[in-house]
Amino acid sequence: xxxxxxxxxxxxxxxxxxxxxxxxxxxxxxxxxxxxxxxxxxxxxxxxxxxxxxxxxxxxxxxxxxxxxxxxxxxxxxxxxxxxxxxxxxxxxxxxxxxxxxxxxxxxxxxxxxxxxxxxxxxxxxxxxxxxxxxxxxxxxxxxxxxxxxxxxxxxxxxxxxxxxxxxxxxxxxxxxxxxxxxxxxxxxxxxxxxxxxxxxxxxxxxxxxxxxxxxxxxxxxxxxxxxxxxxxxxxxxxxxxxxxxxxxxxxxxxxxxxxxxxxxxxxxxxxxxxxxxxxxxxxxxxxxxxxxxxxxxxxxxxxxxxxxxxxxxxxxxxxxxxxxxxxxxxxxxxxxxxxxxxxxxxxxxxxxxxxxxxxxxxxxxxxxxxxxxxxxxxxxxxxxxxxxxxxxxxxxxxxxxxxxxxxxxxxxxxxxxxxxxxxxxxxxxxxxxxxxxxxxxxxxxxxxxxxxxxxxxx
Amino acid sequence: xxxxxxxxxxxxxxxxxxxxxxxxxxxxxxxxxxxxxxxxxxxxxxxxxxxxxxxxxxxxxxxxxxxxxxxxxxxxxxxxxxxxxxxxxxxxxxxxxxxxxxxxxxxxxxxxxxxxxxxxxxxxxxxxxxxxxxxxxxxxxxxxxxxxxxxxxxxxxxxxxxxxxxxxxxxxxxxxxxxxxxxxxxxxxxxxxxxxxxxxxxxxxxxxxxxxxxxxxxxxxxxxxxxxxxxxxxxxxxxxxxxxxxxxxxxxxxxxxxxxxxxxxxxxxxxxxxxxxxxxxxxxxxxxxxxxxxxxxxxxxxxxxxxxxxxxxxxxxxxxxxxxxxxxxxxxxxxxxxxxxxxxxxxxxxxxxxxxxxxxxxxxxxxxxxxxxxxxxxxxxxxxxxxxxxxxxxxxxxxxxxxxxxxxxxxxxxxxxxxxxxxxxxxxxxxxxxxxxxxxxxxxxxxxxxxxxxxxxxx
Numbered sequence: 032x033x034x035x036x037x038x039x040x041x042x043x044x045x046x047x048x049x050x051x052x053x054x055x056x057x058x059x060x061x062x063x064x065x066x067x068x069x070x071x072x073x074x075x076x077x078x079x080x081x082x083x084x085x086x087x088x089x090x091x092x093x094x095x096x097x098x099x100x101x102x103x104x105x106x107x108x109x110x111x112x113x114x115x116x117x118x119x120x121x122x123x124x125x126x127x128x129x130x131x132x133x134x135x136x137x138x139x140x141x142x143x144x145x146x147x148x149x150x151x152x153x154x155x156x157x158x159x160x161x162x163x164x165x166x167x168x169x170x171x172x173x174x175x176x177x178x179x180x181x182x183x184x185x186x187x188x189x190x191x192x193x194x195x196x197x198x199x200x201x202x203x204x205x206x207x208x209x210x211x212x213x214x215x216x217x218x219x220x221x222x223x224x225x226x227x228x229x230x231x232x233x234x235x236x237x238x239x240x241x242x243x244x245x246x247x248x249x250x251x252x253x254x255x256x257x258x259x260x261x262x263x264x265x266x267x268x269x270x271x272x273x274x275x276x277x278x279x280x281x282x283x284x285x286x287x288x289x290x291x292x293x294x295x296x297x298x299x300x301x302x303x304x305x306x307x308x309x310x311x312x313x314x315x316x317x318x319x320x321x322x323x324x325x326x327x328x329x330x331x332x333x334x335x336x337x338x339x340x341x342x343x344x345x346x347x348x349x350x351x352x353x354x355x356x357x358x359x360x361x362x363x364x365x366x367x368x369x370x371x372x373x374x375x376x377x378x379x380x381x382x383x384x385x386x387x388x389x390x391x392x393x394x395x396x397x398x399x400x401x402x403x404x405x406x407x408x409x410x411x412x413x414x415x416x417x418x419x420x421x422x423x424x425x426x427x428x429x430x431x432x433x434x435x436x437x438x439x440x441x442x443x444x445x446x447x448x449x450x451x452x453x454x455x456x457x458x459x460x461x462x463x464x465x466x467x468x469x470x471x472x473x474x475x476x477x478x479x480x481x482x483x484x485x486x487x488x489x490x
Numbered sequence: 491x492x493x494x495x496x497x498x499x500x501x502x503x504x505x506x507x508x509x510x511x512x513x514x515x516x517x518x519x520x521x522x523x524x525x526x527x528x529x530x531x532x533x534x535x536x537x538x539x540x541x542x543x544x545x546x547x548x549x550x551x552x553x554x555x556x557x558x559x560x561x562x563x564x565x566x567x568x569x570x571x572x573x574x575x576x577x578x579x580x581x582x583x584x585x586x587x588x589x590x591x592x593x594x595x596x597x598x599x600x601x602x603x604x605x606x607x608x609x610x611x612x613x614x615x616x617x618x619x620x621x622x623x624x625x626x627x628x629x630x631x632x633x634x635x636x637x638x639x640x641x642x643x644x645x646x647x648x649x650x651x652x653x654x655x656x657x658x659x660x661x662x663x664x665x666x667x668x669x670x671x672x673x674x675x676x677x678x679x680x681x682x683x684x685x686x687x688x689x690x691x692x693x694x695x696x697x698x699x700x701x702x703x704x705x706x707x708x709x710x711x712x713x714x715x716x717x718x719x720x721x722x723x724x725x726x727x728x729x730x731x732x733x734x735x736x737x738x739x740x741x742x743x744x745x746x747x748x749x750x751x752x753x754x755x756x757x758x759x760x761x762x763x764x765x766x767x768x769x770x771x772x773x774x775x776x777x778x779x780x781x782x783x784x785x786x787x788x789x790x791x792x793x794x795x796x797x798x799x800x801x802x803x804x805x806x807x808x809x810x811x812x813x814x815x816x817x818x819x820x821x822x823x824x825x826x827x828x829x830x831x832x833x834x835x836x837x838x839x840x841x842x843x844x845x846x847x848x849x850x851x852x853x854x855x856x857x858x859x860x861x862x863x864x865x866x867x868x869x870x871x872x873x874x875x876x877x878x879x880x881x882x883x884x885x886x887x888x889x890x891x892x893x894x895x896x897x898x899x900x901x902x903x904x905x906x907x908x909x910x911x912x913x914x915x916x917x918x919x920x921x922x923x924x925x926x927x928x929x930x931x932x933x934x935x936x937x938x939x940x941x942x943x944x945x946x947x948x949x
Contacts, residue, residue: 214656400782
């Protein structure tokens with residue numbers, strides 16, 4: 032079973048010169064996403080003809096699937112563009128409008144039909160990090176006092192305009208959210224049943240001003256095709272569909288991923304050099320200055336290096352290992368912190384666990400370092416066996432201490448930032464690297480100074 | 491609008507001593523996910539009573555929402571447990587069975603009803619990374635030669651057992667996948683229309699043995715409530731629901747995130763110390779030995795340090811910055827590589843861009859380092875202005891070279907691994923760190939040796 036190349040088929044159809052009605056019928060067999068992919072391969076003229084064949088409803092759906100709707104909206108006269116946007120789901124409409132420059136956007140918004148204009152205005156009124164900004168207003172809504180038959184015919188009436196029909200939302204006489212009906216239950220209900228019995232009264236919901244990062248886990252947990260969004264008065268203002276959830280999860284995780292990689296935001300292939308520089312530079316500048324701080328501490332141990340230059344060989348190793356362990360703890364802690372319900376005892380539990388993991392890993396690596404480096408120093412640097420193992424022992428011991436402390440720092444710092452409501456994913460990385468570098472430098476060179484030089488007079 | 495505590499309400503209801511029928515009616519208002527959350531707060535006896543009140547269909551749905559079904563399945567007699575699992579969606583059933591130990595699992599699988607046993611067996615036959623392992627067999631399937639009225643009554647018949655009704659899948663007389671019908675279109679169709687007209691013939695699909703990582707982006711793009719999964723013969727074997735997609739996206743991104751953080755897999759709070767050690771140690775051991783390689787290269791420059799100990803102050807800074815830039819490039823490249831259609835010219839474009847980003851960032855940071863470090867060396871290390879700026883110039887120049895090369899290495903290495911079908915997210919990190927460390931060490935100490943010591947006789 033080979034994947035078919037639908038895009039090729041679609042282009043062949045469009046270029047086939049079939050009569051309009053037949054073309055429309057054939058194209059209706061294809062998914063709007065595949066039609067959207069085909070748009071780029073057409074000339075502006077062919078696109079105009081295609082739009083006329085397909086009708087505004089389908090065109091609106093196709094436009095919802097475009098990564099960047101701007102070039103296609105711009106080649107339409109603004110009243111036609113407004114008509115297409117008016118027929119899109121409200122969240123898709125906002126996304127498409129966001130692709131445009133302010134001037135073009137204002138022109139189209141001014142010509143939207145009344146309902147769409149209101150919906151778009153409402154969605155734009157929410158902050159980008161609020162769940163209200165991601166909802167759609169296309170849902171089926173019925174009154175609680177309807178009969179099953181009335182509900183069914185209301186569904187048929189509203190289904191023409193609204194895609195999300197798997198759950199019917201029920202409001203009371205004051206337009207307050209009353210509950211939800213699974214379409215499946217309505218379909219298999221008998222006409223003489225009471226609607227009330229089908230309504231799940233204690234249905235899960237989110238409120239419009241909730242932060243996406245606060246409620247996304249809850250939304251995912253319910254695994255529903257859609258969840259209602261209520262305002263402070265308890266009125267239904269929109270729904271979050273499963274397609275929205277996929278997008279939100281992707282965004283949230285992509286954000287955490289980018290921040291762990293030292294980027295201030297996700298980048299894609301088409302981004303310009305200077306946009307990328309702008310995203311990466313803040314982090315690098317912070318790290319440079321924190322690196323200078325580490326440098327000045329290393330500088331305090333210049334005397335150790337002057338007496339025993341071999342110690343510098345292993346500095347990068349001790350620092351790198353501390354950094355790696357700190358990053359591991361950070362990566363784990365950040366994901367765990369996303370779970371809002373982390374009690375103090377759970378936090379202490381995590382801290383205790385990370386410390387033990389650091390200790391076990393540190394001890395295992397220290398033994399390896401002791402053995403291998405001892406041999407290396409003896410054979411390649413011509414130190415006596417005793418001195419070689421004193422040196423490698425110093426590295427090994429530093430590894431244990433540095434790794435335990437790095438695990439702790441990598442766990443505590445993001446928790447502290449989370450506590451004072453600073454995004455731990457952004458702020459933790461540089462601070463942890465710096466603290467871990469400092470700890471590793473002080474332990475390693477301090478140990479070398481006290482044990483190797485002061486006590487044993489090596490060098 | 492406060493979030494209601496549904497769990498508390500549910501517990502109060504269960505403890506209220508209401509008659510069974512009334513309790514069942516009241517509990518039906520709650521979402522199965524909330525009921526699942528309440529299970530843990532009940533005694534085993536209360537749970538048994540609750541199951542009897544709710545009936546096996548609802549209990550099966552509740553069990554689908556449990557993070558770990560094992561304790562609850564184990565307290566049931568195996569025939570009852572098998573009955574619950576038989577009523578679950580096939581993918582949820584497999585998940586629940588996977589929570590059990592082999593012995594318990596075999597006992598329950600042996601008692602599943604015939605259909606469920608077949609479905610579970612089929613799902614288990616796929617590799618964990620194949621899309622077939624994540625699909626469900628609960629979907630509505632009709633024959634292409636039905637009338638609208640027949641299709642509607644078939645829907646009502648099948649809806650009792652199948653949750654995913656928003657899309658009806660159509661097969662031909664040989665059980666081959668023929669197309670899909672949007673439930674909405676069926677609902678608003680008139681009885682005298684032909685069913686054929688409603689069927690989207692060129693509907694998107696995935697094949698059962700496709701790798702999840704290969705098709706997840708395509709699935710997300712279609713933003714559908716479900717997509718059909720076909721086998722090699724073109725027969726419909728299951729569907730991927732939007733809830734599955736959310737899970738898959740979360741897993742894929744979580745995997746990339748963990749790997750970027752130096753973990754071999756995502757960890758959660760409840761994992762034991764030794765499991766965590768096992769996940770983190772392989773990476774650390776690899777890094778330790780690669781670190782030894784770097785150490786031996788640093789060792790070659792011992793003579794530089796012996797003559798000019800101040801150069802060691804800035805080693806950590808140059809190496810850290812090279813590492814940071816490499817990680818940024820790596821993070822960007824890994825996400826871009828996920829896009830399968832990366833042509834050679836796009837790859838070169840990315841490489842060229844990363845190099846320029848590295849150059850611009852490197853140059854900006856080099857100027858800062860030159861100024862600040864020059865002053866620091868002059869004032870705190872008592873070098874003359876000229877010598878101070880020679881030293882800081884050496885750091886600055888090393889920064890530029892190291893950052894450009896690190897950007898390249900951070901881009902090329904994951905591309906190479908991707909080319910030879912090794913997961914770039916796993917393998918790239920340590921290799922990039924090591925190469926970048928080596929480059930930075932050689933450039934920095936080499937420059938110090940040639941320019942500062944050999945040419946200018948500093949130290």
